[in-house]
Amino acid sequence: MARPPRFDTGKLLDAAVALAAAGGPAAVTMSAVAQATGAPSGSVYHRFAGRTALLAEVWLRTVERFQQGYLAVLDGEADPRRAARAASRHVVAWCRENPDEATLLLYGAADFGRADWSGEHAARADLGNGRVFARLGGLAVSLGAGDEQARDRVALALVDLPLTVVRRHLRAGTPLPPYAEDLTEECTEALLGSMTAP
Template sequence: MARPPRFSTDLLLDAAVALGAASGPAGVTMSAVAQETGAPSGSVYHRFPGRDALLAEVWLRTVERFQEGWLAAVDAETDALRAGRAAARHVVTWSRAHPRETTLLLYGAEDFGRSGWSDEHRARADRGGRRVRAALAALAAGLGADAPADRERVALAVIDLPLSVVRRPLRAGRPLPAHAERLAEECTAALLGQAPEPGADGPG
C-alpha cells in the first residue's frame, strides 16, 4: 500500500490559508508556502504550476467549503423566514469555527488574482456563484421579494449583514463574542421584517 504524500495538497493549502490570514493575499507565495511547511519547492510546484493556481485553489477551497454549509442551512428549512435566519446564523457559526478562512473571505476573488486564473478555476468559481444566486432567488421568492430592491435586501440580510458581524472582531484578532449568532439573526430578521424566535442565543 502506497504511503500518503508527506506534503499533501491540503497541507500546502492549509499553510497558504494561514499565510493569507496573517498577511493578506500578498503573503501567499510559492516560496512562503514551502517555507511554512518545510516542503521542497518542487513539491509545491508539483501541485500548483504557479502562484495564480495556488491563489485560485486557496480561494476556491475556502469559498466552496463555506458555500456547502450555507446552502445546506438554507435547504434545511422549508419556511423562507426560517431559512433566512439559518443562513445568517451559519455565516457566524462557520466563521467562529474557521476564523482564518473567514479572514480570507473578507477579501474577494479579485484580491486572489481571479483575472489570472485558468478557465477551469474561473468556471468553478462561476458554478459556485450560480448556486448561491439560485438559492437567493428561491429565498426571495419565498419571502415575496419580487422587486430588485427587495431581492437586494434579502442578499444583504443573509450574507453581507452577518459577515459584518464577524468582520470587526476577526480583523482585530479577537474571538467572536458569544452573542454574535443571535445578533446576526436579530438583524437579519429585522431586515426581512420578522422578529427572531426566542431562545436562539449563543454559539450554535
C-alpha cells in the same frame, strides 16, 4: 501499498490559508508555503503550476467549503423565514469555527488573482457563485420579494449583515462575542419583518 505523500495538497493549502490570514494574499507565495510546511519547493510546484494556480486553489477551496455549508443550511429548512435566519446565523458560526478562512474571505477573488486564473478555475468560481445566487433568488421569491429593492433587502439580511457582524472582530483579531449569532439572527428577522410571502 503506496505510502501517502508527506506533503499533500491539503496540507499545502492549509499553510497557504494561514499565510493569507496573517499577511493577506501577497503573503502567499510558493516559497512561503514551502517554508511554512518544510516541503521542498518541488513538492509545491508539483501540485500547483505556479503562484496563480496556488492562489486560485486557496480561494476556491475556502469559498467552496463555506458555500457547501451555507447551501446545506438554506436547503435544510422548508419555511423560508427559518431558512433565512438559519443561513444568517451560519455565516457567523462558520466564521467563528474557521477564523483563518473567514479572514481570507474578507478579501475578494480579485485579490487572489482572479483575472489571471485558468478557465477551469474561473468556471469553478462561477458555478459556485451561481448556485448560491440561484438559491438566494428562490428564497427571495418565497419571502415575497417582488422587486429589486426587496431582493436587495434579502441579500443584505443573509449576506452583507452577517459579514458585517464578524468583519470588525476578524480584522481586529478579537474573538466574536458569544451573542453574535443571536444578534445576527435578530437583525435578519428585523430586516425581513415587513416582507410577506406570496
